[in-house]
Amino acid sequence: MRKFNANYVFLFYDVGEKRVNKVFKICKKYLYPYQNSVFRGPITPSQLLILRAELSKKIDNEHDFISIITFKNQLDFNEEIIGSKKENNSEDLFL
Amino acid sequence: MRKFNANYVFLFYDVGEKRVNKVFKICKKYLYPYQNSVFRGPITPSQLLILRAELSKKIDNEHDFISIITFKNQLDFNEEIIGSKKENNSEDLFL
Numbered sequence: 001m002r003k004f005n006a007n008y009v010f011l012f013y014d015v016g017e018k019r020v021n022k023v024f025k026i027c028k029k030y031l032y033p034y035q036n037s038v039f040r041g042p043i044t045p046s047q048l049l050i051l052r053a054e055l056s057k058k059i060d061n062e063h064d065f066i067s068i069i070t071f072k073n074q075l076d077f078n079e080e081i082i083g084s085k086k087e088n089n090s091e092d093l094f095l
Numbered sequence: 096m097r098k099f100n101a102n103y104v105f106l107f108y109d110v111g112e113k114r115v116n117k118v119f120k121i122c123k124k125y126l127y128p129y130q131n132s133v134f135r136g137p138i139t140p141s142q143l144l145i146l147r148a149e150l151s152k153k154i155d156n157e158h159d160f161i162s163i164i165t166f167k168n169q170l171d172f173n174e175e176i177i178g179s180k181k182e183n184n185s186e187d188l189f190l
Binding site: 015034 | 101107110129130131132133147150151154155156157158159160161163165166171172173174175176177178180
């Protein structure tokens with residue numbers, strides 16, 4: 001793995017029902033809800049540290065799983081969409 | 096968006112219940128199931144074209160949503176895991 005300062009992330013989670021809301025609320029402080037159990041967005045390295053610490057405290061390490069894919073910036077990936085995005089229940093997404 | 100030949104992808108989908116199995120089966124031909132409604136893996140540009148065409152034929156464009164995040168290679172992102180991955184119901188994952 002190359003070492004770099006992450007500035008953009010995709011985060012997806014698979015957590016127990018009792019913890020889904022807590023995880024959603026924590027993620028929403030730093031990232032945008034993109035799809036069910038998927039968040040994304042620009043983030044600073046220090047915010048990422050705080051986000052990770054908050055999530056680690058809330059989840060059940062044996063039964064829950066969170067994957068955070070980090071990039072230097074948005075130029076390091078492309079995105080292709082098939083179909084159409086459902087209107088999100090939260091405020092408009094800034095992509 | 097920079098133009099490059101994708102060789103690694105993350106794919107996540109949010110599709111109607113009637114089409115979930117079909118989408119899962121198509122994705123599994125080219126990628127590895129990583130988490131519920133998330134696939135990942137190395138892929139050639141031509142395989143990606145075929146995968147996209149097959150998915151486009153199967154989904155309901157108005158109600159379903161598939162996002163394919165593409166990279167030049169695995170060095171363009173890092174991954175952080177919190178918690179533990181559930182053993183997948185399919186064969187062992189080669190990551």
